[in-house]
Amino acid sequence: MTTVLVAGATGSLGSLIVKNLLARGAHVRALVRRPSTDQSAAHPNLTLCVGDLADGSDALQRHVDGVEVVVSAVQGGPEVIIDGQRELLRAAERGGVQRMIPSDFSVNLFGYGYGINVLSDLRRVFADAFATSTVARTSVAIGAFPEYFLGPVHEVLDPAAGTFSVWGDGTRPIDITTIPDTAAFTAAIALDPKTANREVHVVGQQLTMLELHDEIETVSGRRWELVRRGTLDDLRAEIVRRQFTASSVVEYVALQYQVAMFDGTASLRDVRNADYPDVTPTPVATYLAEWNFRDKCREVYPRNFS
Template sequence: MPASSSFASAQARPVAPIVVAGATGDLGFRIAQALLQRGATVRALVRPGNHKPAATALQDLGAEMVEVDFNSVTALTKACAGAACVVSALSGLREVIVDTQKRLLDAAVAASVPRFIPSDFCIDYTHLPAGSNRNLDLRREFNQRLDQAPIQATSILNGMFTDLLTGQAPVVLFGLKRVLYYGSTDQPLDFTTIANTAEFTAAAALDPTTPRYLRVAGEVATVRGLQKAATEATGQAFGLLRVGGLWVLGTLINVTKALMPSSDDVFPPWQGMQYLHNMFTGLPKLNPLDNSRYPEIRWTPVREVLAARRSEPAA
């Protein structure tokens, strides 16, 4: 039976709650929203005293908000009881991605939850050498534990969030009207919006037939493709700015790490540089793509994201 047919059959039946951890973060909130829009019952796990606007908004939308001690497997097990799937959208370093997710995984197994979606949402780290990206190394480490657990697991891999091109990722430079890059202009790169990633994750959470990995890209674009998208989005001609080969970026990463004091920042400047270095190597290119698995999803192209950036009021 095709995946879309089996998914439709699953949707036709009443489903158990979907547990979402990290539901008050940007991606987690959107995943919970997308689940609710699909008619799912959502149980959002939040830390005691969480009064973020996102928590109130989800409750108003019909989600069940459950305060839980994330340091207690017993408490997490109770919170996961009766769920069809646990979706983790937690963000952090080792104590979150490895330690907290391990407790959440242990709880899901203890509660006999059939499926678990970890907080990956990134490029294909399975093809990267260890040590090339700190944050992705942590995901690899957790997933090695996940693969040993008696639960069906599905990782969602989506490349880079397209949204970052308008801010945190210094690639499309609006002020200079340049697209910055290292290495080749012809290397295909994977981009997916946060919203599309959330939509796809919600569909996958409600689909009991998902494989171990699902790979999606809202758009696959080369540097020249980004140049064209920026030009079309703004109506202004964008040029290219090659800083150097990948070895130059590697050197910049090492220098930046050496000059920066140690901190608990999840995304220091050198981490974003590591991510770009990984992408420009081509090693984590997503293949094959599973975009067609849920045909109702409309994938947002890079040009639309850049155009939205142009229409924002100036600061």
């Protein structure tokens, strides 16, 4: 039976990866910052390991000794994505770990070069650490999470104004995978030894922005005015403008993801859903309905949902 350590095990994605690994019969070590009283800790195949990537490789090694696969679902800046994961990788090397899935879980990060997306660059820098490592890297790419893509940071939906914004012509399919489906795929990939030293692309659904607009109107039961904000060149210019005035990368990084999605450089290649037939992705419309998308929008701006 495979033993997997999951870093970031209490996050929205990490906790579901743990759940799916346990359902598949794996032994799971969940790296947590503090002891948990969660009932899931009572699972016979689950061990809670109290620690943090900032503790360094020496402290982390005891958690990875005897582990075959490490899955990282951590989030943060360079101190986490580069420095923290590098410490985890060093510990994994000394512990004889066979494979590691770093915290990529995004668009095709390697479809475009450096300087396009500040957060992609962090993950690309960490990926270079595997070039001389004894641990094989398995990167999981899933496209965009609808939970975030339809949130305020991406500026696609504006419930107050009742608008749905599009850059470009909106006709290129983009890759969208829910957090629960990403966790299900990741658990299957973690237990698949054939994924060593591979980029594994899986997807929930591929929709154009115009199709996504129509599905959101159907699910929400209201009209969203389609706003065309400009060409992709206009989008690139807007990113540059914000970079000069921003106090945080949060003010422009979502647009950096969008330009790579909309011009196709971030599109998933060689999608491998067929390798995991027991994972059945949920269509975006179905997921939004189950996610109570209409009610969430009503909470933000009730007058538009009267």
